[in-house]
Amino acid sequence: MHNLLINKLEQFTKLSPEDKQVLADVARGRVWVRGAREDIIQEGDKPTCVNLILKGWACRYKMLPDGRRQIIAFFVPGDLCDLHVFVLRAMDHSIGALTPITFAEISRETLRNIMSDHPRITEALWWDALVTVAIQREWTVNLGQRSAFERLGHLLCELFLRLRAVGLTQGNACEFPVTQTELADATGLTTVHVNRTLQELRGEGLIELHGKHLIIPDLEALETASVFNLNYLHGDHEGSALDARNGEIGSAGQRSRGA
Known part of the structure; x- marks a missing residue:
């Protein structure tokens, strides 16, 4: 499980073996488990x-x-849930489990030490924070401008690509444990409208849903139908072609869509 954060951050910057070991150690630190629908932290908590x-x-x-x-x-x-959240006196939102989850707590002191001693990790975390903000912008566009069909299709594209980036897809399929109620709460639609729209996406041959399993037969077709542009995920940042210790090791050109 600790490799997932490494996989994610190496989209942005090449990490050294020492960097990777630090991240692996962090992921093995204070590990906790929560059940589905339990909160990790609530609004108002410090x-x-x-x-x-x-x-x-x-x-x-x-x-x-x-x-x-x-x-x-x-x-x-x-x-990472809210990279800089510990600067707040109180949470202005809540974080809750949708499924049974396992998570690691990273203390303020540990994070500061990592960012002080490992500049490549710091650079990757900056990029990760920027991508988080970019995702939030796309969600705003989703709620304000995209149709129900585009909203759901766009969200499915995004989540599939985020899972693929950390190695959690199998070909054109992935686990998808999100309920229709949760999709409704994320897209500003009613559950009835979500159900109808998912049926439309199925009818167009753009997705298949089998229980908690999502299949996207043709990702490019779903992207086109959903007005999806993956540039906001910044998975092709030139830092991915840099060596963590010795500088650039090759052309940073754009990575292919399947990378």
């Missing part, structure tokens, strides 16, 4: 550490007083 998702899915969400929920982000294995 954050003291950064959480690294090792196994399972979680989400960032906000609750309204009448019980309505807006999911603001999905976390998949390899994701």
Whole structure:
């Protein structure tokens, strides 16, 4: 499980063996387990550490007083929940488990030491933080401008590519434990509308859903139908062609879509 964060960060910067060992040690540190629908941290709590998702899915969400929920982000294995959250006096949102999850707590002191002593990890974490903000922008566009068909298709493309980046896809398939209610909370749709739209995506031959298993027969076709452009995920950053100790080792050209 500890390799997932390494896989993710190496999209942005080539890490040295020492960097990788540090990240592996962090992932083996204070490890906790939560059940599905349990919170990792709640709005109003004082954050003291950064959480690294090792196994399972979680989400960032906000609750309204009448019980309505807006999911603001999905976390998949390899994701850090709120890299700089420990600077806050109190959480302004909650993070909850969607499935049974395993996560590691990274203390403020540990994170500061890593960023002080390992510049390549720091660079990769900067990029990861920028991608997190870019994803949030795309979700805003989803809610404000895309149709229901495009919203769901776009989200499925994004999640599939994020899973593929850390090695959690099998060809054109991946685990997909998100419920229709959770998709509705993330896309601003009703569960009825989500169900109808998923049926439409199936009918177009763009996706197959079998229980908690997603198959995308033709990713490029789904991207086109969903007005999806993968540039905001920044998986082809030129830092991926740099050596962690010796500088550039080759042309940084753009990576292929299947990389």
